[in-house]
Amino acid sequence: MTARANANVFERLGVRTIINAHTTATRLSGGIMRPEVADAMREATQWCVDMATLEGRACEVIARHTGAEAGYVTSGAAAALLLGTAACVTGLDPSKMNRLPDTTGMKNEVVVARSQRNFYDHAVRTAGVTLVEVGISDRYSGAGVRDTEAWEIAAAITERTAAVLYVAGADSRPPLSEVVAAAHAKGVAVLVDAAAQLPPVANLRRFVAEGADLVCFSGGKALGGPQASGILCGKRDLVMAAALQHLDQDIYWEQWNPPAALFDKTRIPGLPQHGIGRPAKVGKEAIVGLLTALELFVQEGDEARRLRWTQQMESLLAALDGVPHATLALARDRRRHGLPTVALTLDEAAAGMTALDLVRRLQDGEPSVHANPSRVHDGVVVFSPVALKPGEELTIAARVRAELGGR
Numbered sequence: 392m393t394a395r396a397n398a399n400v401f402e403r404l405g406v407r408t409i410i411n412a413h414t415t416a417t418r419l420s421g422g423i424m425r426p427e428v429a430d431a432m433r434e435a436t437q438w439c440v441d442m443a444t445l446e447g448r449a450c451e452v453i454a455r456h457t458g459a460e461a462g463y464v465t466s467g468a469a470a471a472l473l474l475g476t477a478a479c480v481t482g483l484d485p486s487k488m489n490r491l492p493d494t495t496g497m498k499n500e501v502v503v504a505r506s507q508r509n510f511y512d513h514a515v516r517t518a519g520v521t522l523v524e525v526g527i528s529d530r531y532s533g534a535g536v537r538d539t540e541a542w543e544i545a546a547a548i549t550e551r552t553a554a555v556l557y558v559a560g561a562d563s564r565p566p567l568s569e570v571v572a573a574a575h576a577k578g579v580a581v582l583v584d585a586a587a588q589l590p591p592v593a594n595l596r597r598f599v600a601e602g603a604d605l606v607c608f609s610g611g612k613a614l615g616g617p618q619a620s621g622i623l624c625g626k627r628d629l630v631m632a633a634a635l636q637h638l639d640q641d642i643y644w645e646q647w648n649p650p651a652a653l654f655d656k657t658r659i660p661g662l663p664q665h666g667i668g669r670p671a672k673v674g675k676e677a678i679v680g681l682l683t684a685l686e687l688f689v690q691e692g693d694e695a696r697r698l699r700w701t702q703q704m705e706s707l708l709a710a711l712d713g714v715p716h717a718t719l720a721l722a723r724d725r726r727r728h729g730l731p732t733v734a735l736t737l738d739e740a741a742a743g744m745t746a747l748d749l750v751r752r753l754q755d756g757e758p759s760v761h762a763n764p765s766r767v768h769d770g771v772v773v774f775s776p777v778a779l780k781p782g783e784e785l786t787i788a789a790r791v792r793a794e795l796g797g798r
């Protein structure tokens with residue numbers, strides 16, 4: 392352990408900190424929390440509350456910001472996917488809730504466009520359902536122009552379908568409104584994974600407005616909440632069904648005075664035991680932190696946030712001016728609402744190293760800088776502002792110079 396007097400908590404643990412120019416990746420511990428969020432979380436640790444009451448208040452706050460009937464704080468977007476799927480399978484039936492993940496005899500299939508499959512759907516399958524993939528990803532293979540179409544989703548819906556899963560992104564097809572129309576025509580709910588779709592602020596409301604029954608957001612990405620937090624919002628009955636499978640309800644029925652925003656006691660015959668969501672428990676600090684971050688995210692607004700990020704990336708560009716073997720540009724990531732990034736295109740032959748070599752050297756050096764490697768096959772190293780502290784761009788520039796030479 393380090394003995395340095397002003398060592399931070401990670402140094403005291405013997406864990407070196409990194410500069411995260413990748414993004415708010417889970418692997419890299421998400422982002423940097425605003426002091427107001429951290430302060431609210433610290434304050435929350437000094438009190439006890441009834442957790443259902445706290446989630447009831449969270450329900451109202453999230454409903455106000457999303458336009459949804461109800462909302463709930465989860466331990467992440469993946470946890471929201473699990474809870475949302477469970478809610479679609481069980482509805483408000485507590486005996487079904489108690490049986491999950493055994494879904495024998497229940498609606499236990501979730502329909503999804505093949506092009507939207509991704510490994511976060513582990514969370515969906517954890518509820519005990521099977522995914523039914525629809526369509527062929529012609530658009531991605533280059534063999535054609537089409538993706539899955541709404542009629543194919545409609546055709547895959549049967550009496551066993553619990554929900555349609557929709558993964559929202561800049562390139563998602565078919566449009567959500569068409570999927571909603573196809574699913575609702577057969578009385579099936581649409582669960583939207585919008586984990587990384589913030590900013591823009593407007594996306595808090597967009598998917599609900601387009602008819603989604605449940606929407607999942609990550610709290611630990613650009614929203615700026617605790618790394619392990621998220622939001623599930625949507626139809627009142629479904630959010631109630633999710634909450635019933637998540638909150639600790641080890642209490643006598645007569646004692647149970649649930650908050651009206653989240654629960655309607657007259658709709659259920661009794662309380663389920665600890666549900667399928669119990670391993671994804673959320674602490675009071677995380678709920679308070681998420682709600683604080685949500686207010687601040689909306690308050691800052693898209694323009695101020697974009698300006699802050701753009702200025703930091705311009706400062707990085709200026710600090711990298713004249714670095715050898717590299718062409719630099721401010722790039723806007725169209726898949727992330729025009730997020731400003733710095734793209735460094737490496738002259739690999741002249742530099743005597745590949746873009747991946749540069750990423751590895753930045754990562755392994757001191758201080759450790761993590762860049763985004765998703766374009767290294769094109770010789771490009773990308774730096775993103777979302778998880779950077781002010782001033783860290785200067786350290787990044789110094790590290791790049793140390794690897795590539797130059798003043």
Ligand SMILES: *Cc1c(COP(=O)(O)O)cnc(C)c1O
Nearest residue numbers: 467468469511586587609610621
């Ligand atoms: C990040 C992400 C998730 C998981 O979000 P967590 O809040 O980390 O649980 C799920 N789906 C997609 C598409 C994501 O990008």
